[in-house]
Amino acid sequence: MRGTLVTLGGRRYEVIPDESGRERIFVIGSLTDDATGRAMAREVTVTADDPLVFAARSNRDYGLAGRPGIAFSRTGVAQTVHLSLTAEGYRPVEVDVTLPAGAALPHGADIALRRLPVQVRGRIYGRTAGPPPSFDPAPGALITVTPSPAPGGERPLLLRQPLRAAPGAGATMRTRTMAAAASLTALADAAADDVFLTVADGTGVAAGDVLRFGPPHRRFHAVVSLPLPHPDAPAPARLLRMTEGLAGAIPQDDLLERLTPGALTGPTCSFVGSAFAGEAIVWLDVLPAAGDLLVLREPGAPDRYHDAGILADGSGDYLASGIARLGSPAFEVAAPGFTTASASVPAGRLGTGPLDWYLVP
Numbered sequence: 001m002r003g004t005l006v007t008l009g010g011r012r013y014e015v016i017p018d019e020s021g022r023e024r025i026f027v028i029g030s031l032t033d034d035a036t037g038r039a040m041a042r043e044v045t046v047t048a049d050d051p052l053v054f055a056a057r058s059n060r061d062y063g064l065a066g067r068p069g070i071a072f073s074r075t076g077v078a079q080t081v082h083l084s085l086t087a088e089g090y091r092p093v094e095v096d097v098t099l100p101a102g103a104a105l106p107h108g109a110d111i112a113l114r115r116l117p118v119q120v121r122g123r124i125y126g127r128t129a130g131p132p133p134s135f136d137p138a139p140g141a142l143i144t145v146t147p148s149p150a151p152g153g154e155r156p157l158l159l160r161q162p163l164r165a166a167p168g169a170g171a172t173m174r175t176r177t178m179a180a181a182a183s184l185t186a187l188a189d190a191a192a193d194d195v196f197l198t199v200a201d202g203t204g205v206a207a208g209d210v211l212r213f214g215p216p217h218r219r220f221h222a223v224v225s226l227p228l229p230h231p232d233a234p235a236p237a238r239l240l241r242m243t244e245g246l247a248g249a250i251p252q253d254d255l256l257e258r259l260t261p262g263a264l265t266g267p268t269c270s271f272v273g274s275a276f277a278g279e280a281i282v283w284l285d286v287l288p289a290a291g292d293l294l295v296l297r298e299p300g301a302p303d304r305y306h307d308a309g310i311l312a313d314g315s316g317d318y319l320a321s322g323i324a325r326l327g328s329p330a331f332e333v334a335a336p337g338f339t340t341a342s343a344s345v346p347a348g349r350l351g352t353g354p355l356d357w358y359l360v361p
Contacts, residue, residue, distance in 0.1 A: 036327035118351030137316025162322030175291030202238020280322030
């Protein structure tokens with residue numbers, strides 16, 4: 001194709017227009033909800049880091065387009081574009097999309113987005129025998145998710161406390177027995193994320209001991225890294241350094257339990273798929289055995305301890321934080337003396353208002 005000769009700045013250029021003057025779609029894919037596998041039900045914003053590539057999207061698909069010969073011009077090698085995706089109610093996604101060398105166009109590359117975690121709260125009632133019968137709060141009822149396997153065989157597990165950090169490569173979860181050693185009293189307030197905790201009597205506290213805070217329905221754990229003499233209070237007061245910041249605040253004079261870790265029991269459970277901080281539902285290749293505590297272990301990180309399932313408090317009220325990764329979570333609610341209740345709740349219903357349960361004998 002012959003172009004137009006143009007003289008500019010003492011130099012002569014031949015300007016050759018492209019063959020069509022139109023953009024071409026090089027990559028196309030579906031935008032899906034990773035919990036349901038269905039097309040996104042809301043608008044997604046897609047941006048590309050390559051100024052020569054135009055990212056177009058609808059509420060369920062996206063495409064990467066550009067001028068032939070300019071965008072994705074190195075046809076003999078694989079070419080990668082970094083995309084940023086955002087949608088209301090979903091976790092922002094950063095992903096690299098690769099156009100293979102010599103790929104047939106348009107190349108397909110689907111992207112899944114994950115809903116942000118939500119809180120579910122409500123009250124659990126149990127029917128009394130009467131007469132007349134009534135529904136009264138059921139303290140200590142336990143909420144879990146039905147451990148039905150996904151098509152890949154992995155099973156969901158609901159944790160009482162959301163993950164504090166995303167599990168890394170090689171992370172596992174396993175049951176560990178615990179021996180109660182002593183009760184301790186906080187000598188001063190400690191804020192969430194504090195690494196140090198002062199106790200009135202730290203006699204016998206050793207590195208590796210597990211501290212349990214709060215009542216059963218909202219308890220959390222920390223691991224002692226180093227017990228130190230207190231710089232301002234006489235013995236037996238101790239300043240305890242934790243392996244990481246506390247998951248919650250501790251008021252002065254609060255009672256806590258000191259536990260000594262025992263044997264690891266049951267199968268070693270590996271994480272399946274990506275899990276993020278703030279999520280309380282994890283997918284494992286096999287469920288852990290019943291036992292005292294769950295320990296999350298990964299190379300280069302401190303052990304983190306979790307309880308399985310959500311407990312109702314003394315008034316039958318419960319709060320489940322970090323519900324994510326399930327399109328319609330199937331919850332099970334169990335309490336002594338009552339028949340276990342179960343129901344699937346659409347993700348769109350979660351977090352919109354109280355979710356109460358009524359148990360019968």
